[in-house]
Amino acid sequence: MIFAAGFGTRMGALTAHQPKPMVKVAGTALIDHTLALAAPLGLKTVVNLHYLPHLLEKHLAGRDVTTLTETPDILETGGGLRNARAALGKGPAFTLNCDALWRGPNPLEALATAWNPEEMDALLLLIPRENALGHTGTGDFLMSPSGQLTRGAGLVFSGAQIIKPELTEDIPARSFSLNLVWDKLLASGRLYGLPYSGKWCDVGSPEGITRAERMLDASAL
DSSP states (O other): EEEEEOOGGGGGGGSSSSSGGGGGEEEEEEHHHHHHHHHGOOEEEEEEOOOOOOHHHHHHHTTEEEEEOOOOOOOEEEEEEEEHHHHOOOEEEEEEEEEEEEESSSHHHHHHHHOOTTOSEEEEEOOOOGGGETTOOSSSSEEOSSSSESSSSSEEEEEEEEEEEGGGGGOOOOSSTTTTHHHHHHTTHHHEEEOSSEEEEEEESSHHHHHHHHHHHHHHH
16 A cells, blocks of 8 residues: 655645655656556555545546545554555555655565564564665664564664555544554554665655755765
């Protein structure tokens, strides 16, 4: 599932007349960069929409992508994933944000290789802070030698994960963050992390576009 429903307010004028997933980086729309990550795995793909959804629907027309428009309100990550369960089908789901770009191994393939559903209910792909371009915080999680997570300053959540979507059914709210699901998994010891070996760039602002284009330019590294 690709989360693409946000307003993109940090982009300023760039999202006055188009949704953030259509903002271009290195000549390609953010949503297309993100879809390219899913293509090698042959995944059934669902994209949630809210702000100017008709533009994204037109952009995605003719592709093997299911779009779900959230109305009247955005359902956030947890509510959005629950809303997409029927479209996603059975089994665990990958989730991705489309406002980040990657340089290095395919993040979804890395997650798929490390996924162990017997031990894990969710596996989060995490970025060392020195490789998280544009991240201004102190990080989100600490990871034990076994890969189990606790909250704390350390690794940065990338927006990519594998999660069992049925876990969202236990949350009574209609609109909610996946953080509520993670809190339950933290308590049960079933929230795991995987460090990413490449670089990652937040593209939530115009400055992020410049950073991402430099990261993608091999001659600039």
